Amino acid sequence: MFKLKLLTVALIISSCATKEKEENSRVSVDLSESEKTSISQYVDSFEYILINYADSLPIVEPYRIEFYNELIFIEDGGLNNLFIVEKSGEIITVIKSKGSGPGEFQYIDDFQVSENKIIIKDTQLNKFMTYDFKGNLLQEESAKNKALNFYKSEEYMLHFFNNRLNPGEFNFLRESLIGEKDEFYYLAKSGYEYKKVMSLENSFMKDFYDSQLILNIPFSYDIAFFNLDGRIKEIKTFDFGKNGLNDAERLNYSNGSFVNKSNNQDSEFVESVNQFFPLKNTYYMFLLNGIKEKHLIIFDRNFKIKNQYDIIENDIDGMPISNFPRWNTKNQLIQKRLSSFLLNDYLENEKEIKSKFPNSKIHEFIAKNRYKLERDWLVLVFWNMKDS
Numbered sequence: 001m002f003k004l005k006l007l008t009v010a011l012i013i014s015s016c017a018t019k020e021k022e023e024n025s026r027v028s029v030d031l032s033e034s035e036k037t038s039i040s041q042y043v044d045s046f047e048y049i050l051i052n053y054a055d056s057l058p059i060v061e062p063y064r065i066e067f068y069n070e071l072i073f074i075e076d077g078g079l080n081n082l083f084i085v086e087k088s089g090e091i092i093t094v095i096k097s098k099g100s101g102p103g104e105f106q107y108i109d110d111f112q113v114s115e116n117k118i119i120i121k122d123t124q125l126n127k128f129m130t131y132d133f134k135g136n137l138l139q140e141e142s143a144k145n146k147a148l149n150f151y152k153s154e155e156y157m158l159h160f161f162n163n164r165l166n167p168g169e170f171n172f173l174r175e176s177l178i179g180e181k182d183e184f185y186y187l188a189k190s191g192y193e194y195k196k197v198m199s200l201e202n203s204f205m206k207d208f209y210d211s212q213l214i215l216n217i218p219f220s221y222d223i224a225f226f227n228l229d230g231r232i233k234e235i236k237t238f239d240f241g242k243n244g245l246n247d248a249e250r251l252n253y254s255n256g257s258f259v260n261k262s263n264n265q266d267s268e269f270v271e272s273v274n275q276f277f278p279l280k281n282t283y284y285m286f287l288l289n290g291i292k293e294k295h296l297i298i299f300d301r302n303f304k305i306k307n308q309y310d311i312i313e314n315d316i317d318g319m320p321i322s323n324f325p326r327w328n329t330k331n332q333l334i335q336k337r338l339s340s341f342l343l344n345d346y347l348e349n350e351k352e353i354k355s356k357f358p359n360s361k362i363h364e365f366i367a368k369n370r371y372k373l374e375r376d377w378l379v380l381v382f383w384n385m386k387d388s
Contacts, residue, residue: 027303028239031270034295034310039321041307042298046317047382048365049089050339050372057094059083062336062378064201067329068113071133072380080108082120084133093135095120103137105129109199110149121150147173151204151213156180156230158204160215163192171217174230185224185232191251192219201326207278208330210301216276219250223276236303240270243289256291267291277328282306282388284333286324294324298388306388317360318353320345325383332382339369339377 051074053059060078067073071092072085080097095118098104105122112119117138120129123146130139147159159173170184198218204226205214212233213226221240225233245253252259256267267290275286285297289310298307312321322345325333346353346366353362366373373379 025234026237026239027299028241029297029305029308030241031243031289031293031295031308031310034297034308036311036313037307037309038313038315040315042386042388043316044384044386046319046361047384048342048362049087049380049382050365050369051083051085051091051378051380052089052372053083053091053378057081059378064108064111064199064203065327065334065336065380066111066113067327067334073111073113073118074378075108075111077108080106082108082111082118084118084135092133095131095135100125103129103140110203112150112152112203119150119152121148123148144175145173148199149203149215151230153177153228153230158213158226158230160200160204161188162198162200162218163188165193167191167193172224172232174232183231186217186222186235189247191248195251202275205278205328209278209280214276214278216273219272220247221270221273223273238273238285243268243270245269245271256288267293275324275326277325277333279328279331279385280387284325316357317362318349318357319362320349331385333385334383335381337379337381339373339379340375342379342381343370343373 051059059074059076061076062074063077064075065072070087072087074083074085076083082095084092086092097106097108100106105120105125105127107122107124108120109123110121116133118131118133120131121143122129123143126143128141128143129137131137145159146164147161148164149160149162151158155176155178157175157177159175161171163171165171165188167188167190169188170186171188172185174183176182200218202216207214211228213228215224217224221238221244223236225236227233250271253269253271270287270289273285273287277284281301283299283301285299287295289295293310296309296312297305300306314321322341323335325335327334343366346362353360
């Protein structure tokens with residue numbers, strides 16, 4: 001009888017602890033509380049950089065971008081080349097996809113940059129290719145699995161399969177490189193292995209201000225946090241209440257509408273967290289409510305909402321804020337802009353921009369690069385963030 005009572009108490013304690021952990025890992029966000037703001041509340045200045053590639057070797061489909069010291073690494077998702085670029089926008093070298101033979105790769109599913117080393121994963125060919133910053137091949141080794149995204153340290157490798165698995169298998173694998181037991185986390189979702197699979201624009205992010213890695217899990221409201229030893233720290237789930245979808249609903253929802261329904265009928269739903277960035281004392285989250293309503297949610301490091309906005313006015317240089325930042329550095333957020341769209345935004349608002357912001361750097365940037373801006377060149381817009 002005594003043992004049964006102890007067991008019952010233990011189960012109650014365990015149940016309460018699990019419930020408390022789930023509650024602590026869930027963050028509620030009410031989008032109706034979003035307000036209007038001026039971008040100068042959290043941005044000091046903008047910096048515009050045109051990536052000056054050659055006509056003979058363009059960046060057709062800029063996808064994943066990494067920043068390391070003063071260098072920019074740009075994956076061309078169209079031709080599967082990797083461009084190494086100076087902060088000025090000038091190309092240093094291009095690591096080209098050449099084929100399927102030894103010393104070659106065809107596709108870039110993910111890449112990782114560290115000190116004078118770039119690791120490229122080609123899942124199609126089941127291999128990792130390692131290069132130096134001059135584009136010289138250093139190493140080629142076989143990949144053990146079909147995970148699309150990875151993070152490698154000296155002691156382990158983290159793999160993310162992004163639902164390329166049967167339901168009930170795990171999306172995250174911590175593969176030990178020093179003989180420890182492998183570990184698995186986060187179950188694959190039923191149906192997603194057929195409809196919701198993609199290589200990520202942002203892979204595992206190292207937090208510059210905390211000892212952790214972060215991955216924004218696509219087609220979900222979940223953010224995964226890992227300790228620097230590669231072990232799971234927590235999965236933080238965001239609850240958007242009436243604006244939220246469950247996993248089954250999300251399978252039939254895309255671009256602000258359910259299948260066979262108009263966008264106007266379904267525009268109030270959030271499909272996923274679009275972007276999530278760690279900055280000094282804050283987390284910045286960007287998301288779409290339907291296809292038109294954009295939201296910026298700013299959390300402190302304990303996930304308490306500090307501010308949330310749905311209308312952002314540019315009171316720094318007057319250029320329209322037409323899309324989300326896609327990447328981050330230690331103290332910057334970075335937008336990707338197609339040059340012709342950027343130029344059109346400027347020309348449509350030129351009179352007002354020149355009147356209100358006569359000393360803005362945007363005027364010199366447009367004048368200097370007008371010829372290339374009229375074509376489909378890549379522009380990166382760096383948001384220099386204020387300490388918050």
